[in-house]
Amino acid sequence: MSRQKTHHTKQFKFDAINYRKEHPDLTQVECAKNLGIGVSTLARWEAQFRDNDGDIPVIGSGSYASDEAKEIARLFHIINYKHAYRLVFEYIETFYNTVRIHSHCDYMSPNDFEKLFERVSSLPAA
Structure with a gap:
């Protein structure tokens, strides 16, 4: 049986690092x-904190290029086929290079x- 991966908040990661700093008498294992986490997890968070000038990058679910892209995906929850059709139509009409x-x-x-198509279509058939 596979174990489901636990996702910790950025705040929890900061708190874990602070806990380690505030308890120098405890080993990393202790x-x-x-904290109820693995030693390698704590070590990774400490390395990320150190390597990113006091920040810890948090990866969300999905492969989004930015927080804005993730928010757009969240906002555009597709309800049904008609809704999807309308979103695609709006994209083509407003963003597609016409x-x-x-x-x-x-060309x-x-x-x-x-x-041109509309003009040719309106001509009587020969």
């Missing part, structure tokens, strides 16, 4: 045992290609 030429549009911008 401190880790008192001016740049594309080879699949016969026209998507806007120009769509206008």
Whole structure:
């Protein structure tokens, strides 16, 4: 049976490091045992604290490039198919480059290609 990984808050990690500093009479093994964490975990947090100028990087769930990306993913919880369709439509209409030429549009911008398509579609069939 696999053991589920425990995620500790940044504050807990700082508190663990402070506990170790405040109890110089205890070994690292004793401190880790008192805190209910592994010795290697405490050692890693201390190294991160030392190597990052007093900060401990915290990795959240998922592979997000930034906190903003994580927040956007949280805010855009997709409810159903219609909601997903609307989000994709809004993305395409607002963020997708509609001016740049594309080879699949016969080297026209998507806007120009769509206008041409509408004109050709409205012509009577020959």
